[in-house]
Amino acid sequence: MQEFYGDLLIGGMRLAQVRGELEEEQPQPNSREWLLAGRLHLSPEQMDLIEIDRPYRLQLDDGRAGQVVVSRIARPRDDELLVAFQPKRAAVVAPPLPR
Incomplete structure (x- = not known):
């Protein structure tokens, strides 16, 4: 896993300088977006x-960024929460049903 620091954007709010680890990272073709998966270390107050x-939008300090979705929350210690995230996948639009 690769450690990172960055900002987690929540609508008009921001959790600045969150720490985490990336498990997967993949650039999107013809885009500045990345598919990012991993976990964040958050305080109970941030939770x-x-x-x-x-x-959410995760913006890493090195300039990479992508839309992520929180998939799981664990509390290994009283002062820390582990938040697993996955890339937000684009919605697949089904073709219209025949009449």
């Missing part, structure tokens, strides 16, 4: 802003 299955 009030996090919801499972909600999309």
